[in-house]
Amino acid sequence: MAAAKRIGEPVLEVRDITLSFGGVRALLDVSLEIRAREILAIIGPNGAGKTSMLNVINGFYHPQEGTIAYKGRVRQRMRPHEAAEQGIARTFQNVALFRGMTTLDNIMTGRLLKMRRNFLWQTIHWGPALAEELEHRVFAERIIDFLEIESIRRTPVGQLPYGLQKRVELGRALAMEPELLLLDEPMAGMNVEEKEDMSRFILDVNDEFGTTIALIEHDMGVVMDISDRVVVLDYGRKIADGSPDQVRRDTAVIDAYLGVAHEA
């Protein structure tokens, strides 16, 4: 728990969030905070509202009630574009890559916001735009080295095995140099070795760049290993919030979640 010492103030606070779809309550009066430089795990049975919470945070879903405080601003809803501009990056439960594009191009899309000039400017100034492109290529290559995916740099990602796709998706998020990284089941469908690699990458990102990370994960071993704090959701409500050890001993959690069979 090397990172534990450096954990700071909350960077993001969601307050009393309620989100429903028609009659379905996905989130009910949930409050939680994500603190600077921590690794927060959000766990809970399927359908508990974990993905919905990430979608609220990066603006894909707009809660009916509650507020989101981020970077000194309290708002009712986030907008995806604004979230990205403010340093929130994410990956998706079902891998949302640009399938027709290569690994490198996918990662380069993560640099778009870092390009100094806006789109329309680039359309008319090809020369400087190309120079800027090269600068960002160097950055993308560093991420490729970091994630050890050099050999698939030019491969269209649609052709990659699932585990590698998840890794490329992490790369694209890292290319945004995020302050807050949201990972939706980054290790789902991976074998033990791939999970170990992914855990190592997550810990390294947190350690080396001080990136704040909130991740959803089902593998309790992984959760206990890498997270500083755990939030437990069940049927759209938050039922526990604490250190991995506290949560593991919490009877409500044991009843609601650990007693339920889940993927290893």
Next chain:
Amino acid sequence: MEIVAFLHALLVEPFVAMWQNPEFLLEVAIGGLLTGVMYSLVALGFVLIYKASGVFNFAQGTMVLFAALTFVGLLERGFPVWASFLLTALAMIAMAFVIERLVLRPLVNQDPIILFMATIGLTYFLEGFGQIVWGGDVHPLDIGIPKSPLIIGGVLINEFDLVAAAVCGVLVTVLAVFFQRTAIGRALRAVADDHQAALSVGIPLKNIWVIVWAVAGIVGLVAGILWGSNLGVQFSISLVALKALPVLILGGFTSVPGAIVGGLIIGVGEKVAEVFWTPATGGAIEDWFAYALALVFLLIRPQGLFGERIIERV
């Protein structure tokens, strides 16, 4: 007996005629090239918009007309060709901004059918607006593209058709470089691939929409100039767009190469069919050939030549 003669005329004689006079076949095929280029460019503008914003743009043909009218209107008022082209291109870019602001943005997240209807409205608006500003007459257009017939290797070719094909080739190459080699191109491809993921990396959808509508408008301008140089700028230009639908079915709604190849196949195919099958069928094949071919494709290959397999997402 009669049926045998008919089948003979339908299934044998045209091919015999082609076989006996391959130079003529080539001439006819090249004669269909210009129309094909036209179809390709209209379909191309359509695919760009469809890929980036999911909007089925009924107004694509009218955009071609509107661009051509503006261009010829400026020429008639004494602007040189380059200035008219530049000003019209700027007008198409301005139009893209206005469409994004007044049509797309208010309707974001609406059903595709609503957006489609909005583009039908846009069609009528552009037609009316074009008429008010530029009048409803046929405007002859001559920007000095040579039109003399050439004999190359025993084949009679109209220079104009070659120029049209070359312009189309250059345009497609420029677009390909733009899409494959620039950051904006990458953003456009990203949006076309996965909306949500594109949003998550902060690609501003609004700007993307403006860019694709502007590019589609400029492609339309090129198409309009080519077509207008041949037949004059008139309202029937927008009817060419009706053929874009079969072209898209042939090429696939999301494929840029599909739009190009599909357009050329239909342009050339309908001309060849018209010339060689008229004795058997009595003509007017050009009118329905594209739709018949599209129907066949719908049955055997609904995703088109280059389109991705259509899979329901779950």
